Amino acid sequence: MASNYDVIIIGSGPGGYIAAIRAAQLGLKTAIVEREHLAGICSNWGCIPTKALLRSAEILHYAQHPEAYGIRIDGKATPDLAAIVKRSRGIAERMNGGVGFLMKKNKVDIIWGEAKLTKPGEIVVSKTTKKIVEPQGPIPKTTLGEGTYTAKHIIVATGARPRAIPGIEPDGKLIWTYFEAMKPAEMPKSLLVMGSGAIGIEFASFYRTMGVEVTVVELMSRVMPVEDAEISAFAKKQFEKQGMKIILEAKVAKVEKSANSVTAHIEMKDGKIEKITADRMISAVGVQANIENIGLEAIGVKTDRGFIAIDGYGKTNVAGIYAIGDVAGPPLLAHKAEHEAVICVEKIAGLPNVHPMDKNLIPGCTYCNPQVASVGLTEAKAKEQGRDIRVGRFPFVANGKAIALGEDQGMVKTIFDKKTGELIGAHMVGAEVTELIQGFVVAMNLETTEAELMHTIFPHPTLSEMMKESVLDAYGQALNA
Structure with a gap:
């Protein structure tokens, strides 16, 4: 050869x-x-096998709440972990x-x-x-x-x-990386997730839907800290509604291991220590x-x-x-x-x-529930750069398709340069936003302004209509909210 x-x-x-x-x-x-x-x-x-897990979690969620769609299922829907x-x-x-x-x-x-x-x-x-x-x-x-x-x-x-923190290194049994989290031998009853970036939040979302008690510890002041603050805050509320416990501005100072559980010493912002015991812990502090x-x-x-x-x-x-x-x-x-x-x-x-x-034109997607997707500058970053901006928002609750799907919790946010009308950022939280974001990515690659987007016809009824409505809202012209 x-x-x-x-x-x-x-x-x-x-x-x-x-x-x-x-x-x-x-x-x-x-x-x-x-x-x-x-x-x-x-x-x-x-990327791929985690989405398979999250799809299974999504199906389980629907099967456990069929009444929301007028469906009756006799018997209880339960996850088959091995399958x-x-x-x-x-x-x-x-x-x-x-x-x-x-x-x-x-x-x-x-x-x-x-x-x-x-x-x-x-x-x-x-x-x-x-x-x-x-x-x-x-x-x-x-x-x-x-x-x-x-x-x-x-x-x-x-x-x-996966990055390891000295003293809290993954051991494959009690402290997991995404490798172990993806193929657990049995479902833990409780889980501590260290880090709320894309990896941490996706696994937190999967295990919570599976019925696990999930606690997320994040060093920064909000979950998914790279996202727009408004989107992050919205997502946090939805996670907490699902029963997820989120501790911000805190860090795992040390971990004590027992035969089949871990006790994490969580150092809070004020320096106080709170101990949390969980069956397993996922280290998701980057790579x-x-x-x-x-x-x-x-x-x-x-x-x-x-x-x-x-x-x-x-x-x-x-x-x-x-x-x-x-x-x-x-x-x-x-x-x-x-x-x-x-x-x-x-x-x-x-x-x-x-x-x-x-x-600046690379989109980011997090496949938790609700999904989060973004491209370009956040509102805070745009202001840091001294830009004079217009910001538009449109809620899922005002979109017919979202209501029909039973997915009316979410938001689309757009950011424009006030002087030029250039779209400089787009941020979304809600159902299927990881598919919607590419429309804004294409628009930004083409250096689209608000004028082109306002005169683009979006099909009805679709979730994509919220994208146009968010643009209209930035200029005081929203039609459905």
Whole structure:
């Protein structure tokens, strides 16, 4: 088999496998190195299987409240944990196989093992310490493995892993990361979640719907602190209505373990300590990039605050070495990694008019109940920048489709530059907002103003009508509220 390539990508997550496909499409001889499973954390342990769990929780919620829709179900709807986990893991395997098919379709070589940069243009692949998960289905096993490989361009896409706080390290039994939280052997009766970012809140939402007593501890003054304050406050009220306990401006100072439970010492804002005992605890305090043991130091690749430093095209300070995705810095999102991959490869291929990514136009989605989605500046950030703004809001309770769905709790918020009419931020909380947000993302990419949005016809009855109404409200013209 060949050992010399135009492009070698280290890591097959969303950034890595998309980079490989785009490189192959552009006629570049391409290989991808993977130490464990194709499709990375996103498809195997993150984005996709967690949504499968949350879908099961959503179905359970509807089944337990059929009377709200005029339906009678004899008997009690109860979760089958083993079946829920099996479904989620099956979906992960399907995604893994799908990426394997794409590698075959695009004639990308797969090199199994752990890669280390030895010099610009060269990597050495050694036997992996992980258990390799070969794609299932009609995907032939590759014979590539240990050895030395060369390429003019090497892209590092090694992703990230859960961050651990010293003294409160996950142990896989009592203190979980998202790996253990995704496939529990049994459902705990109580759960403490440390951190209220997307990962923490999604798992808190899943387990609460499953009937678990859930407490969330957040260091900042609000849940989902990267979101607009108004959206965050609305979401918090909905979480609490569901029975979730939320403690803000507090931290887990230490944890005491017993045979089958943990007692967390929660340090409050005033310095007082409150002890909370729970069956299990999830550590969701962020992630850290996988930059160790891949040879960065040996060849002088610069890092910055734990991430590989790059320019707008994925280039590092060392010629021929690039980085994309989580390992290259925030926002740590699969869709950011994918777009970064395309930009990097197209620049390598010498395509004209390749532009750096505008991170202000990257949407963020949290798939809790209610869902949260956003793009662009929050109201606070816009004001910090000294912008003169107009803010529009529209509630789900005034939308016919939301009422018909039984999903009338939510809000759409839009932020415009008062001088130019440019849409500079959009924030949503409520049913299906993770699907709606892309309309605003497209509008912002096209530098749309309020005038175009006001004269766009939105179909009726849909949730999307609230998007237009929020725009109208920013200019004092809302029609249905």
